[in-house]
Amino acid sequence: EVEEQGTCSKDDGVDCGSQNLEVTPVITKLDGVEVGHVQDVILDGKTHQMKTLSMKPQVLEIQHFLTDDECDHVMRLAEKVGMFESVTNTPTKSRNVQIMDMNKDTVLSLREFILTIENSFDIYLDEGDMLKMYADLGMDHNADAEISREELYGQDPKSVAEWLEEYVTKLPHKKSRMSRQAWLYPSKVRDKVLDEIQERVVSLVGLPRILIDKNDEFQVVQYGPKGHYHAHWDSGSWAEKYPCCHHVKTGSGERCKSCRFMTVLLYLNKVDGGGATAFPIANNETFDEHSFRMSGKINLHQHCEDANLVVPAEKGKAIIWYNHHLDPTTGWVGELDSFTLHGGCGVTRGQKWIANKWILVSDEREKDMDPNYRPNRA
Ligand SMILES: O=C(O)CCC(=O)C(=O)O
Numbered sequence: 001e002v003e004e005q006g007t008c009s010k011d012d013g014v015d016c017g018s019q020n021l022e023v024t025p026v027i028t029k030l031d032g033v034e035v036g037h038v039q040d041v042i043l044d045g046k047t048h049q050m051k052t053l054s055m056k057p058q059v060l061e062i063q064h065f066l067t068d069d070e071c072d073h074v075m076r077l078a079e080k081v082g083m084f085e086s087v088t089n090t091p092t093k094s095r096n097v098q099i100m101d102m103n104k105d106t107v108l109s110l111r112e113f114i115l116t117i118e119n120s121f122d123i124y125l126d127e128g129d130m131l132k133m134y135a136d137l138g139m140d141h142n143a144d145a146e147i148s149r150e151e152l153y154g155q156d157p158k159s160v161a162e163w164l165e166e167y168v169t170k171l172p173h174k175k176s177r178m179s180r181q182a183w184l185y186p187s188k189v190r191d192k193v194l195d196e197i198q199e200r201v202v203s204l205v206g207l208p209r210i211l212i213d214k215n216d217e218f219q220v221v222q223y224g225p226k227g228h229y230h231a232h233w234d235s236g237s238w239a240e241k242y243p244c245c246h247h248v249k250t251g252s253g254e255r256c257k258s259c260r261f262m263t264v265l266l267y268l269n270k271v272d273g274g275g276a277t278a279f280p281i282a283n284n285e286t287f288d289e290h291s292f293r294m295s296g297k298i299n300l301h302q303h304c305e306d307a308n309l310v311v312p313a314e315k316g317k318a319i320i321w322y323n324h325h326l327d328p329t330t331g332w333v334g335e336l337d338s339f340t341l342h343g344g345c346g347v348t349r350g351q352k353w354i355a356n357k358w359i360l361v362s363d364e365r366e367k368d369m370d371p372n373y374r375p376n377r378a
């Protein structure tokens with residue numbers, strides 16, 4: 001008789017009968033059971049309660065994960081290393097403008113033009129902004145708030161790009177993200193409090209510490225008034241293009257991408273107004289990216305309250321979610337979970353501080369889960 005071995009779990013549909021279980025590690029998720037479910041988790045000998053906020057995607061919340069002193073300490077550390085303006089992957093100076101005439105009627109409605117600008121320039125305008133652009137550039141000859149083919153091609157394309165650049169310079173909160181940030185590396189900072197927080201994260205997520213140590217950094221983010229981060233995914237398609245790795249080395253011909261299996265979001269202060277975290281499409285039956293973008297709900301200055309799940313920022317609270325599905329046939333990370341689309345709502349009063357902790361996985365699962373791995377501590 002053969003005894004079953006390994007850390008296989010049926011919870012996520014992993015096939016426990018498959019071969020090579022002893023040598024092929026699998027990755028697991030915490031089980032939120034159902035919305036409203038509360039379970040005890042013991043961290044540093046202290047019992048915390050973990051509450052299930054949502055199941056699609058699974059979002060779990062732990063109040064008082066950090067003490068007020070720890071929050072204050074992390075904010076001070078970040079200020080000490082220096083906060084810099086956050087940037088996104090998409091440049092605001094686009095060369096490739098894709099005209100989004102969704103219904104192919106050769107006329108750009110306000111929404112279609114807004115979408116064209118969002119996709120090509122990473123700038124998020126409302127209808128008032130658009131009408132101002134039409135007026136400033138004299139674009140809309142017959143003043144019907146629509147831009148016909150003739151009106152569009154009568155326009156020097158450079159003039160639109162220049163207008164946009166000037167506009168976001170004056171109004172930076174029109175970009176997809178407005179915040180400042182700093183990276184804190186426990187291995188470099190050598191800070192007792194940061195190390196303790198790191199340990200608590202390791203205990204919370206129940207994954208091998210080596211996986212957390214491979215990307216030990218925290219991203220501390222500060223939003224000022226009107227700061228925000230419109231809806232986005234923290235990770236990308238699993239299958240697309242390059243393999244997943246822990247550190248994307250820029251400039252080294254080697255091509256790989258960051259795959260953020262898990263997000264741990266820590267709220268560091270009390271926000272006086274706004275600043276919740278929104279999951280616009282949580283629990284939706286289906287998701288269609290085009291119609292979502294057309295709806296404008298990506299814009300969390302305008303549509304925070306329309307989101308299906310809104311998590312208020314509360315000092316010391318942690319929320320966690322998994323950006324990827326599990327692949328039941330491989331027992332490893334699977335495709336991106338579209339329903340994790342989320343963002344930071346506009347801050348209307350005061351400041352908002354958070355720390356992001358991402359747990360990355362690579363395609364080399366044996367190395368990811370190797371208990372003998374030791375990180376380099378400089
Ligand atoms: O600020 C928030 O609540 C969300 C931040 C976020 O999604 C991110 O930094 O990736």
Ligand SMILES: [Fe+2]
Nearest residue numbers: 233234342343
């Ligand atoms: Fe995010």
